[in-house]
Amino acid sequence: MELLEEHRCFEGRQQRWRHDSTVLNCAMTFSIFLPPTEEGAKPPVLFWLSGLTCNDENFTTKAGAQRIAAELGIALVMPDTSPRGEDVADDAGYDLGKGAGFYLNATEQPWASHYRMYDYVRDELPALIQAEFAVSDRCAISGHSMGGHGALIMALKNPGKFTSVSAFAPIVNPTHVPWGQKAFTHYLGNDAEKWQAWDSCALLLASNAEDAIPTLIDQGDADQFLAGQLQPAVFAEAARQKDWPLTLRIQPGYDHSYYFIASFIEDHLRFHAEHLFG
Amino acid sequence: MELLEEHRCFEGRQQRWRHDSTVLNCAMTFSIFLPPTEEGAKPPVLFWLSGLTCNDENFTTKAGAQRIAAELGIALVMPDTSPRGEDVADDAGYDLGKGAGFYLNATEQPWASHYRMYDYVRDELPALIQAEFAVSDRCAISGHSMGGHGALIMALKNPGKFTSVSAFAPIVNPTHVPWGQKAFTHYLGNDAEKWQAWDSCALLLASNAEDAIPTLIDQGDADQFLAGQLQPAVFAEAARQKDWPLTLRIQPGYDHSYYFIASFIEDHLRFHAEHLFG
Numbered sequence: 001m002e003l004l005e006e007h008r009c010f011e012g013r014q015q016r017w018r019h020d021s022t023v024l025n026c027a028m029t030f031s032i033f034l035p036p037t038e039e040g041a042k043p044p045v046l047f048w049l050s051g052l053t054c055n056d057e058n059f060t061t062k063a064g065a066q067r068i069a070a071e072l073g074i075a076l077v078m079p080d081t082s083p084r085g086e087d088v089a090d091d092a093g094y095d096l097g098k099g100a101g102f103y104l105n106a107t108e109q110p111w112a113s114h115y116r117m118y119d120y121v122r123d124e125l126p127a128l129i130q131a132e133f134a135v136s137d138r139c140a141i142s143g144h145s146m147g148g149h150g151a152l153i154m155a156l157k158n159p160g161k162f163t164s165v166s167a168f169a170p171i172v173n174p175t176h177v178p179w180g181q182k183a184f185t186h187y188l189g190n191d192a193e194k195w196q197a198w199d200s201c202a203l204l205l206a207s208n209a210e211d212a213i214p215t216l217i218d219q220g221d222a223d224q225f226l227a228g229q230l231q232p233a234v235f236a237e238a239a240r241q242k243d244w245p246l247t248l249r250i251q252p253g254y255d256h257s258y259y260f261i262a263s264f265i266e267d268h269l270r271f272h273a274e275h276l277f278g
Numbered sequence: 279m280e281l282l283e284e285h286r287c288f289e290g291r292q293q294r295w296r297h298d299s300t301v302l303n304c305a306m307t308f309s310i311f312l313p314p315t316e317e318g319a320k321p322p323v324l325f326w327l328s329g330l331t332c333n334d335e336n337f338t339t340k341a342g343a344q345r346i347a348a349e350l351g352i353a354l355v356m357p358d359t360s361p362r363g364e365d366v367a368d369d370a371g372y373d374l375g376k377g378a379g380f381y382l383n384a385t386e387q388p389w390a391s392h393y394r395m396y397d398y399v400r401d402e403l404p405a406l407i408q409a410e411f412a413v414s415d416r417c418a419i420s421g422h423s424m425g426g427h428g429a430l431i432m433a434l435k436n437p438g439k440f441t442s443v444s445a446f447a448p449i450v451n452p453t454h455v456p457w458g459q460k461a462f463t464h465y466l467g468n469d470a471e472k473w474q475a476w477d478s479c480a481l482l483l484a485s486n487a488e489d490a491i492p493t494l495i496d497q498g499d500a501d502q503f504l505a506g507q508l509q510p511a512v513f514a515e516a517a518r519q520k521d522w523p524l525t526l527r528i529q530p531g532y533d534h535s536y537y538f539i540a541s542f543i544e545d546h547l548r549f550h551a552e553h554l555f556g
Contacts, residue, residue, distance in 0.1 A: 007537040008500065008541070009538075009540065010541045061339070064342035064540065253286040259292050260285070260287075262287065262288075263286070263344075
């Protein structure tokens with residue numbers, strides 16, 4: 001692992017690292033915020049998954065999360081949104097290929113050899129974080145848009161792994177919206193039955209009651225993608241049917257930008273703290 | 279004026295505007311944050327001046343200032359750092375020309391026809407803000423690095439205009455450091471006597487006691503530019519001689535980045551609020 005940057009931030013340490021990912025078969029960069037701690041204390045971890053076109057730095061520089069993470073004593077881990085490098089397949093569209101890994105394991109070529117963000121975020125990166133940093137194994141997960149989809153499927157597919165999950169403007173039902181249909185066709189092939197394993201609404205409807213974890217979703221009602229790509233009401237209806245502990249908040253006037261995330265990230269961190277330390 | 283962007287942010291409005299500047303003889307972009315207010319209330323204004331290579335968006339996206347400005351009821355105005363456009367003179371260096379206006383009025387060619395950031399920030403932009411937005415005429419000023427220099431000279435050259443001034447890692451003594459000497463030589467010519475009117479240490483030593491205003495400076499001690507370009511101790515010594523109300527805080531471990539600014543911007547906003555509303 002190579003340390004690319006380190007900055008003192010709210011008495012903690014904001015770092016950026018590069019490492020060779022076995023799962024993704026390329027070099028990857030991630031950011032981490034380590035809060036100030038008492039000697040020997042091991043903070044729990046919140047994984048943050050970013051949206052289309054982002055890398056590890058968008059949330060790191062724009063969300064203002066470090067202030068609250070420092071106060072609460074939570075480490076923040078921000079992975080990139082896709083494999084990277086010259087030999088990694090890409091597409092001219094912003095919503096496919098690099099910057100658009102959709103947190104799944106691709107089965108189709110030319111994607112399958114690198115695009116395994118699900119295994120990377122679920123297994124390889126957490127193991128690396130556990131091995132290299134003084135953090136506890138308690139963790140929660142959150143994300144924005146494509147990363148909100150990522151956070152929800154990670155939580156739903158891995159009962160017991162996360163204490164809580166939250167999302168900002170998540171793509172909850174990718175099998176039914178253009179972003180998801182395009183990505184899933186390329187990454188997973190034309191058999192839409194195989195897509196269901198990566199759709200949080202489908203996963204939620206198939207979930208067991210004992211696996212439910214506290215879930216918070218914020219959605220701006222001035223979000224340009226609300227009607228066409230996001231549709232949180234579909235997830236809310238599935239949660240109602242399953243008696244899943246979801247809080248869905250519609251935030252009047254807010255859009256899809258990091259200004260929206262910055263405005264409500266404090267609530268999300270306090271929500272996760274309640275369960276990480278509970 | 280043309281509205282380029284608007285985002286809801288902490289219940290206020292984050293906007294980006296383009297307008298034609300008469301003073302700078304080019305189109306200029308600025309950002310403004312308007313806090314939520316009671317009907318008819320006019321918030322005071324904090325002008326923020328950014329550093330080398332920045333534009334109006336660095337502070338806007340990275341500092342996390344809107345949260346506190348919304349709470350306190352302060353409008354934030356973020357101008358660009360130089361004139362812009364294809365017919366504006368530039369230089370290959372990051373510390374001269376576009377992105378490096380140094381908040382002065384250039385007298386030398388090819389700079390003199392556009393580089394009048396002092397007049398722009400002091401007169402044209404505040405008049406525009408007063409005319410176009412529901413804000414009060416109470417104002418304070420702050421900035422980072424080159425913008426910290428800008429904030430200090432604005433305050434020192436214009437007694438009574440600002441209630442208070444603050445800076446992060448300011449270039450306090452540009453006539454004695456490489457950044458300032460390079461810029462002043464190009465913008466103002468070789469006569470170093472003329473540079474004194476744009477040097478906050480020289481201005482402070484020539485100031486009148488009755489013009490003093492509360493001044494806060496934060497400086498990280500891990501700032502790579504501390505010894506070579508910044509030297510806040512020179513300003514502190516001048517303040518001591520003049521009995522100027524300066525608080526200089528050396529922040530252990532902090533560098534020159536926006537992570538440093540984000541960590542302490544709350545203190546600066548609360549400091550200014552005390553005087554803006556005092």
